[in-house]
Amino acid sequence: MKNLYILFFVVFATFTAQAQVDRSVMPKPGPAPEINLKEPQSFHLNNGLKVLVVENHKLPRVSIQLTIDNPPILEGKKAGVSSLTGALLGKGTKNIDKDEFNEEIDFLGARMSFGPQSAYASSLSKYFPRIMELLADAAINPNFSQEEFEKEKEKLITGLKTEEKDVPAIAGRVQRALAYGKNHPYGEFTTIETVNNVGLSDVEAFYRDYFVPANAYLVVIGDVDVDTVKELTEKYFTSWTKAVPPTFTYSTPQNVYNTQINFVDMPNAVQSEIAVQNIVTLKMKDEDYLPTLIANQILGGGGEGRLFLNLREDKAYTYGSYSSIGNDKYEASRFVATASVRNAVTDSSVVEILNEIDRIIAQPVSEKELKNTKAKYAGRFVMALEQPQTIANYALNIEKEGLPKDFYKTYLERLEKITIEDVQNAAKKYFSSSNARVVVVGKGSEVLENLENIQFKGKTLPVHYYTKTADKTEKPNYKSEIPAGVTAKSIIEKYIEAIGGKTKLKSIESFAMDASAEMQGMQLELQLKKTAKNQLMQDIKMMGNSMTKQVLNNDKGYVVMQGQRKDLSEEEIQKIKEEAALFPELNFLSSDNISLEGSEMVGDKKAYKIKATDSKTIFYDADTGLKLKEVNVAEMQGQQMQQTLIFDDYKEVSGVLFPFKLSQSMGPQNIDFTVTEIKINSGVSAADFE
Known part of the structure; x- marks a missing residue:
């Protein structure tokens, strides 16, 4: 009976306490939860290769990611050599021919791929030793044959020919070339001419110079133990020759002095590709890194962004309008706001994008926008922690970007502390409506007249004309004479x-x-x-x-x-x-x-x-x-x-x-x-x- 009275008392006390809660007032948020990130185990080889190991024994699988974090590489008159190098890596080794190599990968149910400065493999954990050996062999002892080189070169040229009339592809390369300059690694682009300048010896030289362990990271994730990984890494990667890649010097890209339109005429364009861009210098370790991401998300990070709501939901100018901002430890990067719009509303879309950029710079964002965006970032962060790959990527970022060791452990805490003022300060620093480069690629005969009459902040925006290869040119002439007698x-x-x-x-x-x-x-x-x-x-x-x-x-x-x-x-x-x-x-x-x-x-x-x-x-x-x-x-x-x-x-x-x-x-x-x-x-x- 005594126990029964105690039970009634507890229930009554609980009910009374609940009845005293004022539910018309939103409860104050608790402190941001502390993130308990398990740090990967790490070691390095004498040749410079750094190894990170994330043990996860839930599934009998393992993945291997090799990343070479070199500074940007200028390819110049042989642009395309890196693409060809990446295409030839993984096509067998000096010890195993291409067909036998591929057959064994397939037989083991594994995956393996290569880039010009990367490699990836995944398999069941019981095949991990062999996959590690095959990946190392292909990376360190590539079999560059003339036959395979000619095949990959022809594929690359065919793709470039296809892009010659591809308006979005042309727009992308012109945007980068105008932002950085064509003599910058981020501004140069591959052409049929530059690919034809590349020979097999150039691929071999590129590999020797840049596929080196000095800035290399090997990340192993899955059902493995660190001792086995260390043993296999020392066995298969110690022979990787120690070397330091060459370095380049090139001019630092600069923003334009005043907001202007850079126009590229594409007569076959059925819509206009618009990019409003400016150069930024943002690194992950900067204090305002997170506020800048929040500012970009509010402006154009998705379907709830201001650009999307304005140009699609309100004006129906486009299927979507977005913005992005890059970060780079080596070089300047870009802030870009984009939209693909109907020809008839090209000029109006440019004005609306500039207006939205100007608004987020000049006016504080709302409390609701900030709260919702923080919640979105927090949710993504927490969900990502379920993946072992996330832990490895975070550890890799800390190593590569020179981040504080607690960068991710304090992520939610720093996110929660971001204020409206922080967001506006980031927008003022990294976004620009006063020296923005507006790149428009479209059908000039239908859009140019209106573009030339755009006014922003009481001034007509100057229009400069460029070719598909980002070279300055004259204004297109659409008033060619009709021959006599033609009706x-x-x-x-x-x-x-x-x-x-x-x-x-x-x-x-x-x-x-x-x-x-x-x-x-x-x-x-x-x-x-x-x-x-x-x-x-x-x-x-x-x-x-x-x-x-x-x-x-x-x-x-x-x-x-x-x-x-x-x-x-x-x-x-x-x-x-x-x-x-x-x-x-x-x-x-x-x-x-x-x-x-x-x-x-x-x-x-x-x-x-x-x-x-x-x-x-x-x-x-x-x-x-x-x-x-x-x-x-x-x-x-x-x-x-x-x-x-x-x-x-x-x-x-x-x-x-x-x-x-x-x-x-x-x-x-x-x-x-x-x-x-x-x-x-x-x-x-x-x-x-x-």
Whole structure:
């Protein structure tokens, strides 16, 4: 009975204490928890190799990471030699040929990869001794053969050729080149010319100079013990020749004196790549390192960042806008705010990005923004501690960056102490709206006029012009003269003659086309059928299921999306009739509404620009007469959206030329359809339009 009374008393006391808590007041946060990080065990070899071991016996696996922390390397006229070195490492050794080496890795169920100054391997722990031996052999005794060199060189050149028309790739290299200078390791870039300057002997020299143990770290994580690791490391890595890599001197990159726009014209661009950037000097050991990360996260660190909320959620200019800030113990790094936007809003997007940078510098962030961002960083930090790799990375950072031994143990405590003032001070120090370099890569004929009229803080921003290789150039001229006698009608007539002639086109009663494309790893199928009787059927399928189907049968029509059918209005039917024509250009000949708007480049081809309707512009090759591109403007959710269709790879079918490659883009989304079959006057029935 006594025990029963005691129980009632405890319950009553607990209830009374709870009843006295004022739940309208948020409780004060407790002190930041102390992080108990187990330090990796470490040792080093006489040749300079430093080894870190993190024992974790939960799973019978082990990983090995070799990192060589050399200062930045300037490759100059032989840019690409480091990429080729990384590609050749791991292709066998002087003791084991390539095929035998790869077969053994596969047989052991292991993974192994190499970079120009790194290596990685993972396997079951029972195979660890052999994997350690294979990794060391490949790293210390590489087998650089002329045959493999030529293969990798050709791959690299093929990739560079592909990038020549890749707008984001061009934008990335120009941004770095303008920030650092082309004679700086972070600003130089690889070209076909520099790769052709590289021989096998250059790869061997690069390896000898830079793949050395002086600044090397070997991190072993998993189901191992430090004594075994030490024994194997001494056995297999002691022969690695002690050497110190060469050092370079190069000019320190500087910010521009005033905010300016650096423009690169890419006629094939369907959207503009924008980067607002400035040079910063930030290191992990700096006192304001964490406040700077918080400031960047609030500005543009993700979907909750100000840039994203402004340019995507509020303005619908882009699918996303973000910012990042680098840190580097050797060199200056960059703060960059980026967005890929529609051509029509390029100038507005530049202004909005600059406004957001200026706002976070001039005005304190809110308490809510700071609290939420701290919570996000704390959550990421705590979750990351579950991974053994995290412990190794933290230990490696402490070694490489010269951090205090308790840098991560006090991480949450220092994070919690960050104030609004700390964040604003970091933004003032590292972000800039007064000497920012705004790099825009896009279609000049559509965006440049508005860019040249941008005003920020009451001043018009100067515009400087650069080539795809970041060389200064003159302002593009888009007003090339139209030769005498060239009119909208003559251009249309030339196109009709080029694809088969008026008589041949008028003899065609119907055609059916099948095409396919890949989007985000899934197969798309396009089926298009038309007749000369205002009939059209277009069906787009994904994985065999219809996504959207559009049907016009003279004066009636409907669209089906995700199983939902909707009949078309009279206005919609009239618009679709324009697309339903087998060859719309035949109708253009009798139209007084088409007009010649000038000429401009479509890719590397000069094209005449024809205004076909208020919403459609068509470009025809000035030399061949073939149709190169259509641009349609439509309104979606109150926004003007531009859809571009590129025509390429013309082939003859029954005496008529048809494009067998159709590249469709809207905003950042691009889909390349390859035509698989076209049938003339067959493959179409009345049932297709029911």
